[in-house]
Amino acid sequence: MAVMQGRGADLRDQAAAVRRAAAGDRDAFEELINTYHRRIFAMVYSRITSRMDAEDITQEIFVRAFQGVKSLRDPELFKPWLYRIALNAVNDFLRKKRLRSIFTLFTREQDHDEVPDPTGSGSDYLEHKEFWARLKEFFSRLSPSEREAFRLRFLDGLCIREIAGVMEKNESTVKTHLYRAVEKFRRESDLSGLLKEEKA
Amino acid sequence: MSHDRRSGCSIGRVIRYVVDENDLDAEQRRHLRECPVCREELKRLDRGLCRLGRTAAEHTPEPARRPALPVEGRALPPRQAPLQKLVWGTGLGFALVMLIAVWAVFRSSLFPVSYQDVAQEMAEDEVLLAEVLALEENPLPDAYREISPEETAGVDEELFDFIVPVEGWSTDQESKTKEA
Numbered sequence: 001m002a003v004m005q006g007r008g009a010d011l012r013d014q015a016a017a018v019r020r021a022a023a024g025d026r027d028a029f030e031e032l033i034n035t036y037h038r039r040i041f042a043m044v045y046s047r048i049t050s051r052m053d054a055e056d057i058t059q060e061i062f063v064r065a066f067q068g069v070k071s072l073r074d075p076e077l078f079k080p081w082l083y084r085i086a087l088n089a090v091n092d093f094l095r096k097k098r099l100r101s102i103f104t105l106f107t108r109e110q111d112h113d114e115v116p117d118p119t120g121s122g123s124d125y126l127e128h129k130e131f132w133a134r135l136k137e138f139f140s141r142l143s144p145s146e147r148e149a150f151r152l153r154f155l156d157g158l159c160i161r162e163i164a165g166v167m168e169k170n171e172s173t174v175k176t177h178l179y180r181a182v183e184k185f186r187r188e189s190d191l192s193g194l195l196k197e198e199k200a
Numbered sequence: 201m202s203h204d205r206r207s208g209c210s211i212g213r214v215i216r217y218v219v220d221e222n223d224l225d226a227e228q229r230r231h232l233r234e235c236p237v238c239r240e241e242l243k244r245l246d247r248g249l250c251r252l253g254r255t256a257a258e259h260t261p262e263p264a265r266r267p268a269l270p271v272e273g274r275a276l277p278p279r280q281a282p283l284q285k286l287v288w289g290t291g292l293g294f295a296l297v298m299l300i301a302v303w304a305v306f307r308s309s310l311f312p313v314s315y316q317d318v319a320q321e322m323a324e325d326e327v328l329l330a331e332v333l334a335l336e337e338n339p340l341p342d343a344y345r346e347i348s349p350e351e352t353a354g355v356d357e358e359l360f361d362f363i364v365p366v367e368g369w370s371t372d373q374e375s376k377t378k379e380a
Contacts, residue, residue: 051261178220
């Protein structure tokens with residue numbers, strides 16, 4: 001009960017910050033950046049698996065949000081609205097990347113994510129690469145809507161209502177997509193070896 | 201699957217509960233709580249999804265920089281600039297290809313050939329054909345024509361054979377006589 005009350009208070013604070021940001025208060029928008037920066041970065045990274053590109057896209061998302069916050073009618077819907085901007089930005093990036101790949105067919109571009117993180121060990125890097133590759137393989141077996149609903153729910157931690165807002169679909173449609181995606185996940189045995197056990 | 205053999209057990213119900221627990225009525229929720237098979241299946245699926253989220257978070261690096269808001273009063277760069285460049289580049293390339301194609305197709309109608317040019321080309325062709333025919337008649341250069349057979353056509357070859365007998369003539373004659 002206390003958690004619920006705390007959450008409600010957080011949402012009210014956030015809605016107040018959104019109202020102030022919409023009125024032109026930059027500090028209020030900085031607060032919103034503090035709240036969502038890491039979450040949005042993680043959301044973008046899980047879709048493109050390139051740190052440098054994810055940082056650039058995250059920057060672009062917050063600039064777009066800053067420009068458009070005045071037009072947001074309901075401050076309570078800031079979170080799905082921000083994720084919607086993020087999803088559009090990711091889709092734009094992937095579309096441009098596909099278009100670029102047509103022109104650079106013979107001059108194979110080195111992806112940023114192929115550069116290992118100097119702080120991690122070689123085995124960590126391989127494990128990291130294998131995890132995202134296997135996850136990508138699993139996602140390739142889902143339809144685009146199933147994939148998006150699944151990612152937003154189980155990787156980004158959004159609730160059904162928020163997912164419906166992000167995907168611009170009604171809640172029962174989102175549930176159907178999730179149901180099918182979870183059913184496929186249940187049958188999937190390839191991923192289980194890569195998932196980390198809960199720490200005691 | 202043993203799960204499906206028990207009465208009241210359904211994997212679909214377990215998945216529906218995972219997606220949204222409010223989707224099940226009180227009776228169905230009670231079954232999930234009490235049935236050991238369903239409970240185990242629910243636990244397994246829930247754990248798998250939690251582990252997926254956690255592992256993904258562990259494999260996500262920390263962002264190196266915080267997003268910065270544009271400086272007040274400074275105009276923001278147009279968002280679609282790189283895409284616009286690409287579109288312009290593609291458009292210009294396409295226009296160039298179309299121009300070449302139009303040039304190739306309508307070249308003759310844009311720049312018609314005059315009858316004088318055609319007549320001149322025909323005359324040149326005739327001269328060339330005459331040269332080819334002359335060469336076909338006698339391909340030797342002028343200097344060699346004096347010793348060619350055409351120039352000594354009037355000489356009696358039998359007289360030559362009488363004055364200078366051809367080697368092997370006698371043997372040929374003998375063999376012909378024998379055959380006869």
